């Protein structure tokens with residue numbers, strides 16, 4: 001039985017405070033930071049980074065930890081998630097521009113970002129092909145795109161073996177549970193989705209096999 005239906009904004013509004021509490025912890029933040037390792041090598045100092053589905057802000061703020069000069073813009077369509085993100089931004093003094101919008105209709109000009117990321121985001125979206133089209137449109141030619149998504153493979157119990165505090169294990173257990181009700185990707189499915197719009201696509205396992213990182217570049221440089 002499907003408990004959750006993806007694409008329902010109220011669900012994210014309702015979960016915003018809890019999700020912010022659960023993910024504002026060092027292991028989750030370190031993991032968000034590690035997305036920077038997949039960014040293309042030739043980035044300007046003030047790289048423009050778009051974080052799709054920024055939620056309570058943890059992913060965007062963590063990227064800034066690694067790239068303090070970057071201009072990070074976070075998009076989310078949940079006003080409650082963005083309110084929680086504003087709270088974390090105030091607390092940390094981090095500078096992230098927050099924009100309330102649907103990722104399938106981004107309010108940005110073509111080629112206006114160096115990198116587009118999505119951490120735990122694409123699997124929640126009904127129109128994944130539309131979001132990929134928009135991600136590619138706003139990327140400059142040669143710009144990089146990185147998505148971290150739940151993996152269909154991997155053991156249900158893998159989260160127990162992951163190093164980290166109880167709150168991190170809780171976040172991973174819920175991620176596994178919720179993604180099972182919504183969507184998880186096989187590596188070839190995530191690759192296929194990225195290859196619709198991007199070149200040099202590769203997909204790797206992460207989080208003890210619970211997650212997949214998909215990386216690609218916009219054609220044309």
Ligand SMILES: C[S@@+](CC[C@H](N)C(=O)[O-])C[C@H]1O[C@@H](n2cnc3c(N)ncnc32)[C@H](O)[C@@H]1O
Nearest residue numbers: 012053054055059076077078081102103119120
């Ligand atoms: C699981 S949270 C991930 C938050 C953050 N990236 C992280 O990893 O901590 C996914 C976020 O995507 C947002 N979202 C889902 N579908 C969206 C859409 N079509 N457009 C914009 N945001 C969306 C939700 O509101 C939610 O805040």
